[in-house]
Amino acid sequence: MKFAYRFSNLLGAVYRQGNLNFSRDGNVVISPVGNRISVFDLKNNTSETLPFSTTKNITCVGLSPDGSLAIVVDEDGAAVLVSLITRAILHHFHFHKPVSSIRFSPDGRKFIVTKENVALMYHAPGKKREFNAFVLDKSYYGPYDETTCIDWTDDSKCFVVGSKDMSTWVFGAERWANLIYYSLGGHKDIIVGCFFEKDSLDLYTVSQDGTLCVWESDTELDGLILKKSQDKPKLPRQGEEEEEEESEERDKVEGEEGEVIRGKVETAKEREKKKNVRYKMMSKHFFNKEGDFNNLTAAAYHKPNHILVTGFASGIFHLHELPEFNLIHSLSISDQRIASVAINSSGDWIGFGCSRMGQLLVWEWQSESYVFKQQGHFNNMASLAYSPDGQYIVTGGDDSKVKVWNTNTGLCFVTFTEHTSSVTNVTFTSSGFVIVSASLDGTVRAFDLHRYRNFRTFTSPRPAQFSSLAVDASGELVSAGAQDSFEIFLWSMQTGRLLEVLAGHEGPVSCLCFSPVQSVLASCSWDRTVRLWDMLDSWQTKETLPLTSDGLAVTYRPDGQELAVATLNGEISFWNPHTATQNGSIAGRHDLQTGRKETDKITAKQSAKGKSFTSLCYSADGESVLAGGQAKFVCIYNIKEQMLIKKFEISCNLSFDAMEEFLDRRKMTEFGSLALVDEGAGDGDGVSISLPGVRRGDMSSRHFKPEIRVSSLRFSPTGRSWAATTTEGLLVYSLDGSLVFDPYDLDLDVTPASIRKQLRLQEWASAIVLAFRLNEKALKQEVLEKVPHEQISVVCGSLPDIYVEKLLGFIATCLEKSGHLQFYMTWAQNLLMLHGQKLKNRSGAILPTLQALQKSIQRHFDDLSKLCDFNMYNIRYAVALSKQRGLKRAAEEETEDQEEEDEELSEEMSEASLEDAEMML
Structure with a gap:
């Protein structure tokens, strides 16, 4: 069996933070998801995650005008230049400070990066190979606080920068005689967006308090005058040493920052003396009515159509036509803040990203309909299962939702929301059309994939929290284990009735698994035993297998001849279910390589003693076992040799906790780590209220770093891929034959x-x-x-x-x-x-x-059957319509014939009456 698995896709998460981008043709959305980039093709309804990743979560993405290059920047300011054609990393660069926005010029020759209170202009990477792809051209100073947004003029001559100090600065990209810098005020809050009008220096600025200012320039773009190059003035003679020192400082500054342009706020009299470009506020508009305090969080402007899209903290967006500020329409798309807005090149589709809910929406404003609507689990995913043909993956999460994903497109096509608490386990029946899920709300539910409805709900006589689930090979028996009453419940799928309650375990039932060839149920518990229950012999305990530690996971080999059990001490033991003898064991604790959390008071070596594998799965051929748990590694072991074959690192994102074995020495003090001190608020709207007794989520702290772990993993029935639910999302690793000779x-x-x-x-x-x-x-x-x-x-x-x-x-x-x-x-x-x-x-x-063959044939059958059914129904409709028209024509002909006969009869009668009258005369 081959083990050259490579990361192929990320499911279960569509947007986290950062700015959205549309491709050049407007049919593809590029969305940052954690430390990766996902590409959603709206035309073909597919998704793909690019194979590279950054060291921390991505905050901004800059796309080149031709769509071939992208600059991706993470939270620390580490940038990566990526080719979107070959999907390869071309260059690494570090800005050493967090970057708020990045934007290429329309001609593709320059790009602007804003960090802190400075805007840096770089030469864009060329088509030739260069040692340093990012060459600094100019540094622009002016704002007193952090910069927030950028926009370019259509001819790349000027750009505008918005800031948190409520000011907007217009800078010249070249050395213009009449425009070096210009500062604009007029706002009382942070600038969220600033936009140039098409082929003009006219400006629109939008602030967080919902204020729009319209600025008009007295100069056209053609009116910018290029400054003549002059020799540098000679320094006054104050001694040769002073002259040398000043020239050395000047050379040093220009080498580090390029050409430095420092702006300052000028008075009206100073501006009148210079014949420079001037701005005048033409109008001021307000999005919020009196008494309404809805913060504006994102904005985008489409220059050809003069359409401004604004997103608010309440989940509402407005569509306005500028400069008249005519409201086209308004809609509430979420109950959380809209973090990012983007408009495609044609101006028809608008993309919205909601970071807290993990939503990504594409709205067509003319038809007022959704083009694309996806949302991942906004909490941790707990379990997953493959369908028997490998086409679908079902996931259950702590957000009480059950989602079904298509492995070919990578998109979720149905979400079940009937559960009211965390979903702990999900599985498919052997038919592949029924999904069964267990939850902490005390119910086990069965969902129909034909009609997308919950057709069975199984409950226990006494309320119980179900933590494990299994369905037998026939799909008739459904079993679930309780974590509070230590019992196993059996139901009939057809009738929905409770058949039996299996008691015997002395601890929470952590995992259940049916034998694929016999009616035997294996149950694993924290009481250090695995029990085998015979379903045909009055549900009695067939065997009891003693374990060396608490049992966490159990699974059968595909042929039913072996049983694998994961225990709390980090071991995987293999048993013969027929003879109840142990065939071997693997000590895998050292292979987990757990890291140290920032708030841990003990080292990673000591904390590893409490870590273990929590999920097991046999490969399709039964020769290997896949194991994952409370660490960032997934291991594949050979069962016969009892040795590690390959280890996969599922994430290198340092934004997660417990990623490194040792903490940063710079953050350590004599009293412990600085992370133990909870100070400052996050980037939200305010400080979250601390809640005593919180057991999940942010633990009442203002800063929360989720811990990396693998909650569940499964091999695909085809054997060519495996999937794992992790803190990062649903990761799919596949075999790529083209990469291996x-x-x-x-x-x-x-x-x-x-x-x-x-x-x-x-x-x-x-x-x-x-x-x-x-x-x-x-x-x-x-x-x-x-x-x-x-x-x-x-x-x-x-x-x-x-x-x-x-x-x-x-x-x-x-x-x-x-x-x-x-x-x-x-x-x-x-x-x-x-x-x-x-x-x-x-x-x-x-x-x-x-x-694998069945999966491919079934996919083509589904696609073609829909098309054939559609054509067949159209033909039936056309035939029925023609028949109806034929009957109508026949009825019309009959009425015409009847009318003709009536006319002839009336004529005959009139002639007869005339003859009678003549005879009487």
Whole structure:
């Protein structure tokens, strides 16, 4: 089995903090999620997380105008230059201070970074290789407090900077004679946004108290005059030493900060003397009515459409047309503050990010509808489970929600909110269409994935908090363990009735697992025992397995012939469930490598004695076991050799606690760590009220760093990926065949040239065998797709048995993305028809391959069936409509014929009456 798993996607979290960005075409949203970047394709409805990560949470992202480069900056000011085409890191840089915003110029030649009270202009990285990609051009001083926002003019000649000192500064990007700097006031609160008008120096400034100022410039962009270069004036002769010292200081400053431009607030008389650019406030508008104190938290302006979007702390956003300040519409999209707003290039879609709830929304303002709406678990995720075909992942969290994720798109498509307390465990039934979840609210609920509803609710006779859950292979029996009454409850899925209450454990039941081949339930408890319950023999205890410490997790091997148990002392023991004998054990405490929390008074070495694995899962072939727990590492062990094969570091984000083994010496005092002193408020709207007795969340402190840990992990049924619920979110690691060269039975004669020679000779079977021996994906695909359609059955029949399984696995991967659906389906059908009996004898070994094939076929079936159903219903509607119109026409013709007959009859009667009258006369 291969173990070259790499991080592939991050689910369960869509936005944390920082600014949102749209791509150049406006169809992709780039969202910072912790220390990673997620890319959401709105057109194809897919998500992807870029493979790089920063050392701390990302605070701002700057996108180049052509969309090929991005500068990502974290909380400490460490910047990373990333190529969005190759997804590779090109350059590292450190600003040494927190950065509030970053913005490329429209021409892509410069970019501005604001930190503290200074704006730094850098030359943008070129297309050539450079030793230093960030070259400082100018440093602009002016504001007295931290800078908050930036905007450029359309021709990149000037830029504007907003500040927390309630002032706005306009600077020239070049050495203009009539505009070096200009300061604007007019506000009574922090500047949230400042925007230039299209092709103009006119300005709009927005402050946190909901005030909009409209500024008009007396100069057009074409009216900026370039300052003539002059020689530096000679210094007065005050001695050669003073002259040398001043020149050395000047060279030193220019070397560190580039050209320094220092602005100062000028009086009206000083401005009148200079023939510089002047600004005049044309109007002032207020978002809040009298008595309303709703803070404005985010703003964005679309210059071509003159549309201003503002987000508020109450979750409301306004859409205004400027400069008239006409309200287009207003909507409440959340009950938490809107942290970021972005508008795409066409101005049709507006992106909103709510950091506290973890929401990401894209709103189309013209049709007043959501284009995209996603929200992760806003609390820790507790458990996950794969569907039998590997297409879906279900997660349960402490926010009492159950969410179902599509592994192909990476998006959540349904959320169940029936639980009223933390969800402790979730699982799928064998059919894959029913989800069962257990919660601390005392209920176990079953959800239908066809109708998206809760169709069964199981409860206990006495209220109990359920901490573990299991469903048998048939999907008929549902069991849940209680953490307060130490009992196990059994229900029938069909009737919903309680069948039995299993008592015997003397501690909380931590984990339950049904045998995949027998009606045997394994229960693990804190009383240092694992009990095996026979479901067919009156639910009696079959065996009791003694443990060396408290039991935390238990799982069966896929063939049901072995049992793995994780205990509190960091060991994993393996048992034979038939003979109740122990086959072996692994001491994995040292592999966890736990870190020291900032508030720990003991070292990491001492605290590691209380850490252990809390989740176990066998691989698809049963030869390895995946283990994770109270640390940042996930370990894969070989069961036969009882040794560590590979260890995965799930996060390198230092914004989490317990990431490093040793604390920073600079933060240590003789009385302990400085983190033990809780001082200052966070970046919220105010100091949160301390609550006594809080057991979860921020522990009543003003600063809270979550601890990194793995709560649950599972292998995919296909064996090509595994997922883990962590503090960071739902992480998915997959095998990428293109990254690993893994030939099979390689020889000197096995070369791409010899394979293509066999193709020219039309030796199809020989070419396929050679291609699979070299094991290069592109070459295998080329060989397969050159085989004529009518020769597929002949080639399948002549293939050696060892290559049939390899070909089936390759077809399963090709079916996911290839457009040649019928071609690959024909390959799969012929392989299964001709080699079905031999494959059936080895069904246990090739089960992951068959499940991967089923997953690919099922996905195409779902997509095509929806399209076919839609077309079929349209055709039925058209036929019914034509029939109705035909009946209507027939009825109209009948009425016309009847009218003609009536007219003829009336004419005949009138003629007859005329004849009678003539005869009487």
